[in-house]
Amino acid sequence: MGAYKDAAQLYDVLGTLFATLRDDPEIGPKVQASGLVIRFRYTEPDSEITIDCTKSPLEIIFGPNDRKPTVDMSMKADVAHQFWLGKVNLVAALTRGQMVAKGPIQSIMKLLPIIKPAYALYPKILKEKGLEAMIT
Amino acid sequence: MYGYSGKLLEVNLSRGTVAEIPLGDPEPLRRFLGGSGLAARLYFDRTLAQGKKPEPLGADNPLLVLPGPLNCSRLPGTSRFSVATRSPLTGLWGDSSCGGNFGPTLKYTGYDGIVFTGTSPEPAYLYVDEATAELRGASFLWGKDTYQTEDELIARHGRGTRVLSIGPAGENLVRYASLVNDRGAVAGRAGMGAVAGSKRLKAIAVKGNKRVELADPKAAEAIARTVRAKARESMTMQAFTSLGTDAVMYLGGAMMGDVPTRNWRTTLWEEGYQKLDGAAMAETILVRNAACLYCPVGCKRVVKVDQGPYRMPPGSGPEYETAAALGAMCLVDDLEAVAYAGRLCDLYGMDTISCGATISFAMEATERGLLRSELSWGNAAAVIGMIEKIARREGLGDLLAEGSKRAAAKIGGADFAVEVKGLEAPMHDPRAFHGLALSYATGTRGACHMACETYALESGTVFRPELGLAGPFENQTGQGKAGLMVKAQDWGALLNSLTICQFINWNYTATELVEATNAVTGFGYTLGEFMETGARIWYLKRGIGCLLGATAADDRVPSRALASLEQGVTAGSEPDFELMIREYYPLRGLDAQGRPSRERLVQLGLSDLANLLHGQ
């Protein structure tokens, strides 16, 4: 079985992560300022989260929608989980096709400083939700 | 003969003569290919095999300028060439790879390379086209920078002329002086420019259109199409096109701990990495990207600064190594200042890695009271002032022009001069990727990550399943790195002999590169024979190093680059260097003194080297 038991749990955990980033006084404005529409597409379980920074405040949308993404990232949900735990070598994952990123590379690279603080947040969120067992 | 014109130029600068030497038998080419591999063989034959051990800056030290067999094939990434000889920085084997347009144009003149010997009584340049090869006076160019030299020789010889030249640093024998072509394509490492300067060879100007026959042009074109398509799809290549190699500054520094900062003492410099990143460059000083001949990627930067103290017209901009060495290592986070410092190095003709690392060393020496200087962390004006002084060997610049190893021998601080065998380490941190420690320790030219493919393999940029290197590899462990290193070094030796760009090479599978080589040369290699050729070249360079004085004791990495940091993403990570080197020696077939074993050399057809190393 994968890290997330179903799409609802994935939406709950990653939704909280993205909302925390949005509400963080330092990170939130940077995410908003990127002006990107970032779509994360996951498999196993099939799920989709879109962060629309063209709207203010930015919107986090669960499930398929008609927003046009600037950056499209697809991966297995397990890879996403390991990634937010800081355990995935991003370069190797992209080389091996475990993560597929589409969109202007400049925009993707600009996401990195935004992504970095999330590494510390993610295990905390799992703990708060009683999901410590997922931190392995 | 396919892929080669079948002749070299031999230029005796003392006598002022230029002669053609036929390459004759293609077998040596099959065994050593071209670029730094063939250079090593030619060097060995002309010096050590005859009992000669020329001083690096001596008249009898031959300087070799060699493109590779793929240079005129239009295969992506095949425009590089090697400049090689005994290095004035290390005293050992030195080779330096360079991009731009010079390499293929040299081949289009009808020559497979040039060997320079002697010392010219007056400054000279060599002019070569399809009908002419002659030495000409260069007193009018002496003292001029590499851009001026290029401009003047192009004005003199017309459009299509490509110029490889030294700047004032080479003339003044700065031990890490470079040669530059195409305004910023640099043969930077190991001080090849100082050797040219010692010979009073200011420049080589080439112009030609002569075709080089390929064994199977259709097959070559088919591979070229496949590789171009892969490069278009590759995220890494897209990043290099848009942001240059400096695309990795933030990723490497803040997220991987791979960017040496403040003389290898921290990776806590997140804002600095962001300010120096290729993305910041793209939004500020970038004018456009630029490419070597036949490159679909174009990682090179053309930048300009319109106003302020670092005002400069469009020209070469910093690639990653430059931004890290002159920026992060010196704690200078002003991108315009770093770009300006890098440009100065290109104009004066100096390796940005050795220059930045030596200045960073001097900053720490100043901080510790070993040196009195204006150098201090983050002081961009002092860095720029020191680059000028080094190029002219003025004041403290005269000491720093010797490189960090010699400077440390004089003033102290060897424990924080991060060099191996005298060559300053490049801008990747072994605490992020432990295998780097082994590649720095055992690189055939000193601390180097471009002589082998370990860094790309460990970082996950490329995998080589056909070589048994399917990965992924754990970054921060020494386990298994010795075996990886042996194959990655043999592969690296091939790349530098084919003179293919190490970035573009990631878009070729191993099999495709063998097929590409066969399509050009008709050598008909199997993958096994190809790898054996890489091994032969690696052992030859290693053996030359041993004959020039390197021993097992030199296969080390300063503790400064190994000791774990207390904070940052690599906190607590300490490469187990002893494990790696212990496993590596027997796998590599090296004896306790670091010499390649007789058996291995004989097996590779290097009996002459074996006899010199081990006795008849």
Ligand code: SF4
């Ligand atoms: S990727 Fe860069 S260094 Fe390599 S061939 Fe292209 S422009 Fe030259």
